[in-house]
Amino acid sequence: GMEAGVLSELFLILNKVLLISVNRWLGVTSPGVVEKLGCSNLSLSPRQRELCSRKSILLPGVREAARLGVAECQRQFRHERWNCSTNQEVPVFGHELTSGTKETAFIYAVMAAGLVHAVTRSCSQGNMTECGCDARLRGGGSAAEGWHWGGCSDHIQYGTWFSRKFMDHTVKNMSMSHSSYTLNTMNQHNSEAGRQAINRTMSTDCRCHGVSGSCAVKTCWRTMAPFERVGTYLKDRYEHSMQVTERSKRKMKWKDQRRLHVDKHQLIFLNKSPNYCLEDRRRGIAGTRGRRCNRTSTGPDGCNLLCCGRGYNTHVVRHVQRCECKFVWCCYVHCRRCESMNDMHTCK
Template sequence: METRSSGVPNLRALILLLVSVSPLGCGASWMWLGVTSNGTPELPTCSSLSLSGRQRELCRRKPFLLPSVRDGARLAVTECQNQFRLERWNCSTSEEPPVFGLELTSGTKETAFIYAVMAAGLVHAVTRSCSQGNMTECGCDARLRGGKGGGASSVESWHWGGCSDHILYGTWFSRRFMDNTVKNISTSHGSYTLSSMNQHNSEAGRQVIERTMSTDCRCHGVSGSCAVKTCWRTMAPFDRIGSYLKEEYEQSIQVLDRSRRKTKKKGQRGPVNKHRLIYLNKSPNYCLKDRQKGITGTRGRRCNRTSTGPDGCNLLCCGRGYNTHVVRNIQRCECKFVWCCYVHCRRCESMNDIHTCK
């Protein structure tokens, strides 16, 4: 079967991108755990990781959290790829280290999404590990346990119990591990630096975990009557977190760059809602390959000729046109069980048009 690349990003390349957008140079290097640990029985030690001094100290004091840090990295990478798989920027970049730099996503909407999903992934992974009883330092959130709900006018009677996800601990660790020491997120004029922008977006990502939590219940009673219910709070699946952040990405707000505030530069003046994603600079179009900026371009990406969305050939190929070739697929079909004892299938063939950007 003839195939072409569909533009699915290389995982290691994305991790290099995540490292490159860190304002501290190594502030996002924990994301390497998402790839360097794959297939290996043991995690690296804190001293072997490229961490900031503050991160290394936290890692040394709480080494039992390293598996959760790795899982958070994997969640963030996978969801970033999932949410942008059909777009011009699909969370990929070149594999050659010299082309990595801040130009690719520095201060853009893409930077905003990366920091938000990184922070959310870390909260989600650490909190899940707490709820599963994998760590002695944290567990379920018992603050609500034993209390009653439903209200006096409610027909149903229920009480808090079970194992509520302890997002306070996960949020605390994510904040301590990722954020730098910026005290004031913005000035009174609403201007930002790259560091304060990244910190704002990281916090917005963490808050999404709490905002998407749901209440799950289990019924108790004779013959399943559900006369009494036990309820607990649980985090949403991470793909829902990713969808929520993608919507925030689409509605992100450009703010003033403090380093350029003396020039005529567009951007919102004044405070921004803490739940909104913000960016400083407009994004490049990502159409053409630029080795210096780490942009891979869309040439060779598979597109949908009938789609009017971002994966449509007109938008994804940036008006350059597309190539069409036929792919021959052969697979088993119309399988039937034959007594006794094997499965008999036909050999079916189909021809499909594949479109790739010029």
């Protein structure tokens, strides 16, 4: 549908940014070059292209958002059977983009959050004319307790607006009835949950002023969490995501159904996930064969779980490194070469 199309296009940017010409793209600094590689070269919907050309200064922000989202997805799932692998084909996440599973939910949430985070960061650093710090707090606070709002608070309102606009969402009524979910509304809901995650993980930072560092007066401001913390928050939302389909509804008692209200901070999904154990080319599932596992772990990266009970191979890997380094007068460092043999386990 339309939504998957729009996100595929965001991932087309990703493909260009991350998978094909990382150096050319990420090495770009001067605005002129960004313009040359600008909006017309990206596969965008007409609305995104218009937004992009009006706000081409945000293009590095969109690229950074793409990088943030993918890197964080892969960091959060590095030990799982589905490890958020990106395809060389388009779109980047392949089947997971449209499967309506909780993996789809996480992808949409983390990409929308990445967009808020990168654009807001760009605002706070003063790279933008139409946004800057959030000045609404300034001057407020509690004088009696000796602190006030000041400094540069992250202006997530602009980043949130841009993320909604760029991902082509018109989020009207987030508390829609439980039976009316389609892939489209699911994706909208989860993108919005991703944006809310930035808000939910913000913190207050303060700096002390006063004689010899005493905290007689404090200046405080609101700041976004590092994106890793947002990723961890969303991974927890993924673990507690909720299925919303007719079948899941039929299983519930009637009185529970009436109470059922989907919180806008919750991730939702339509379809149960496959187990990701065996390769399925048609659905773009890589399987876990050949994946490295941890023999002593009882978590998802443990050989039993990751290899889905198929067992594992053990190879001995030789590891050579410099060791016992000494500074020799004058002037060089003398080291020994130390070798160690380590077991490495990979799934059968």
